[in-house]
Amino acid sequence: MLKDLFQKKRKYATIPSERLGRNDHVQEGDRPRREIPEGLMSKCSKCGTIQYSKELEKNLKVCPNCGHHMRLNAMERIRMTLDEGSFQEFDSDMISVDPLGFPGYATKLEQQKLKSGLREAVITGEGTIDGHPVVVAVMSFDFFTGSMGSVVGEKITRAIEKATEKRLPMIIFSTSGGARMQESILSLMQMAKTSAALARHSEQGQLYISVITDPTTGGVSASFAMLGDIIIAEPSAVFGFAGRIVIEQTIRQKLPEDFQTAEFNLQHGQLDLVVHRKEMRSTLAKFLDLHTDHEKEGF
């Protein structure tokens, strides 16, 4: 048929993806095309390079082509960071309620659980990094854009209090869209609660390392994420208080491409260092070791 002449021939394999929707290739489905099992391959969200998911995971979800650090969920992060088998979770069964009776919140919570396979936007617990005991809180952007409601605030506060009580260092991996507005004032107060808990941990002379991952904004960036003795960010991670769109509306100007990235913030004195994901575990271990009392030699 004449139509066939003009039909674009695909020279590449297509990857079915839930995000793109399966309808895309079903519609054209006159000819059977080579199907690749779901999840076998992944595409870099920045440069578009396609690679085996397994390879990508071995590379800690950093694109081998452009170095883009893809977002991780809390479990992936814990596996990458803590010593194998050392993690003991705290408060794993704590879940959100709908304290204000906010329209649609209860349903949305259920959807988020199904979508992410998580119960809330943070996982807390203790474990070891290169043998150094540490309390960690790891956020997931997957769940409700990592927003902080009562549960996120309470779990993080409990974890900090545990670290204070056991005299352990605290590490928090942040990623969040900010306060969870469906819990309004209760969300806002979690900023004060977590910050106050960190102040006590600090007063006791304990180390707190904040690791900022993409993206960290709003109520989380303006509380525990910026209170680290040491503040580390992953390359290109966006972090700031107000969102880019809101700022552009306020100042009526386009912002530079790199605005609020880790590198931008490093330049503006807001961070201690930017660390590649491959170096993260060893960097954390080094800091923990530097804060461990070894046998003193010399002085």
Place this chain on the structure above:
Amino acid sequence: MAGELPFEMPLVEMRKKIDELKQFGIEKQIDFSDEIARLEERYEQLEQEIYNNISPSQKMHLARHQQRPTSLDLIHLIFTDFIELHGDRLFGDDLAIVGGLARLNGQPVTVIGQQRGKDTKDNIARFFGSPHPEGFRKALRLMKQAEKFGRPIITFIDTKGAYPGSTAEERGQSEAIARNLADMSMLGVPIICVVIGEGGSGGALALGVGNRVLMLEHAIYSAISPNGAASILWKDASKADQAAEAMKITAKDLLEMEVIEEIVPEPLGGAHRNYEKTAEAIKESIIRHLSDLSSMGADELRVDRYMKFRKIGKYTFERTVQPEQPIDAPDMGK
């Protein structure tokens, strides 16, 4: 008084009718005093009816009323000998936050508040009461100074939120707010915070970590402004009224959730109807709470403040799950 809000229009119209009738009576020399008395009575009923049933979105408009008393208005009415102090000693002086020394019933105190402008020019100079990092850092400097000299701290909260601009970001808006939250929690002097207008987001909370948080009757306090919530939830900022109803932003709501300790009553119709009466009520409340706290030492005050915020939050447990187990970690490039 000018500046009536839409929900007050029935009162305005009724007042007009009464005045017209009075005028008509004088002109035509007819005695309407019975009718007028009846109308006045009805007016008072209506007034009670309207002002005792102000909805959350109506409160939002009252809290943002252009004539509502600002921090400086109230500072001058509540305290004596106010001397404003300036600057964060790091970058500049942010006029969106005012602060300084004053006397409350003769006692030296430190007083700080976000300051909205009184007119357009003033508003531009003060960034409409939205602070930059240097404002929060000035506030913290003054609070630490208060601690050094053992003075109680009074803060007035009245802001739509921290200034959302690129300069604020570059100078560390997040850090400035976070630092205030952490350091305020550790101060060894009594802190009383009063939400006098709009308490918007982290920019409000950065002056809000007190032993007691009080709120004017028609003030509002939330994690995000109702306009912001509406534009995120429904992609329409004009649905702010709708968001205000859903977000539980009123003093009554916050008292029920134990976020604040007390509601300070406003004159009928709102604080802007009578600055003196508003200031008097706030002053009475501050003094009462300060004397409650006066027996506490520095550590007790810290614990008291910690516990106030520690207990805020609502959650539950999904007890159906199995006891937790350590996660088996597959090798991932370690």
